[in-house]
Amino acid sequence: MVVTTATSAKAQPANPDGKSSLAGKPAFATHYRTVDIDGVSIFYREAGAPGAPVVLLLPGWPSSSAMFRDLIRELSANFHVFAPDYPGFGNSDIPDRSHAPYTFDALGEVIGKFVDKVGIDQYVLYATDFGGLVGYRVMLKTPHRMRALVAQNNPLFLGASPWFGPLVPYWKDGTDESREKVRQHYLTLDVIRDLYLTGVQDTSMIDPEQWQIDYSSLQRPGAADISLDLLYDIRTNGPALKSAQDYLRAQKPPTLVVSGKNDILFPTESQLRYREVVPAAEIHLTDSGHCALADKSEEIARRMHDFLGRVL
Incomplete structure (x- = not known):
């Protein structure tokens, strides 16, 4: 697996604080970069040595690459x-909705172009929540570039969950009234905090800044409506998931599932x-909830080092 990028011609030095990874080697410094994709500035975090196997981390709603800080190290x-x-999340640009529709197809196009722009040839896909709906589109557009799949609290099939209940009327009629009810329910600090805390055995392990940052990001001009557009677009994902199932069934890539077993969205x-x-998929369910990285990042990283060390 090879990657060449214009921004990373040389191996970057290890973290100056001397921290080591679970692999027993010094962790590389994380770099914070941007790349232009069709006039939109896309922010990304990058770490590790060029030439090493690539892991592409795609975040869920309503978070950003910040959710991967510990895992990246x-x-x-x-x-x-x-x-x-x-686009519209984290530190990326927020293009106006009138010029850039916010759908999963559109996000898949952007991330597909990002993969090409930074020079990724092949990759391991780490998908959580929205990251699967986006990442599967990238996978399907460029077959055989995904060498392995790591799924963390990520759906592969449509399913019912009480968490989605308030969205159902909005999916059915798409009216302004239904949209406003979704806004008042989902775009609240309580709902976002519950994504992190529900199903977690020891909530004192969860840094409150994580949900506070997610909530604050929704207060930026245009960000809330972008989330509402994407929550509405969830209803269209049946065909994309079916295509992903067919592809994975045919290709049988090495697959690791490392999810919180107490997820209120996508349960065990x-x-x-x-x-x-993928009958040979390795499944490890940890005692956590939807945002399992928030309290189980070391366990998930350990599973990934073991799994990827065997299959790549």
């Missing part, structure tokens, strides 16, 4: 890690369904 000793922010049953498509 843990992976950087052995892998070249990229974690972009979608949802995660076990990966074996319907």
Whole structure:
């Protein structure tokens, strides 16, 4: 697996604080970069040595690449890690909705162009939440470039969950009234905090800044409506998921599922369904919730080092 980028011609030095990764090697420094994609500035985090196997980290809603801060450090000793922010999220530009529709198809196009622009040839896809809906589109557009899949609290099949209940009327009628009800329910500090805390055994392990940052990002001009557009677009993902299932079933890439088993969105049953498509998938469910990286990043990193060390 090879990557060449214009911004990373040389191996970057290890972190100056001397921290080591779980792999027992010094962790590389994380670099914070931007790249222009069709006139939109896309922010991304990058760490690790060029030439090492690439791991592409795609975040979920309503977060950004910030959710991967710890995981990037843990992976950087052995892998070249990229974690972009979608348009409208994190530190990427927020193009006006009148000129740039916010759909999963559109995000997939942007991330596909990002992969090409930074020079990624092949990659391991780490997908969580929205990251799967985006990443599967990238996978399908450029077959055989994904060398392995790591799914963390990421759906592969459509399923019912009480968490999505308030979205159902909006999906059915798309009216301004339904949209406003979704805004008042989902774009609140309580709902975002619950994504982090529900199903977590020891909530004192969760840094409150994580949900506070996510909530604050939604207060930026235009950001809330972008989230509402994408929450509405969830209803269109049946065909994309079916295509992803067919591709994974045919290609059987090495697949690791490392999810919180107490997820209020995609519970244990949802995660076990990966074996319907990739029978040899390795599944490790940890005692956490939807945002399992928030309290189980070391465990997840350890699983990834073991798995990727065997399959790449």
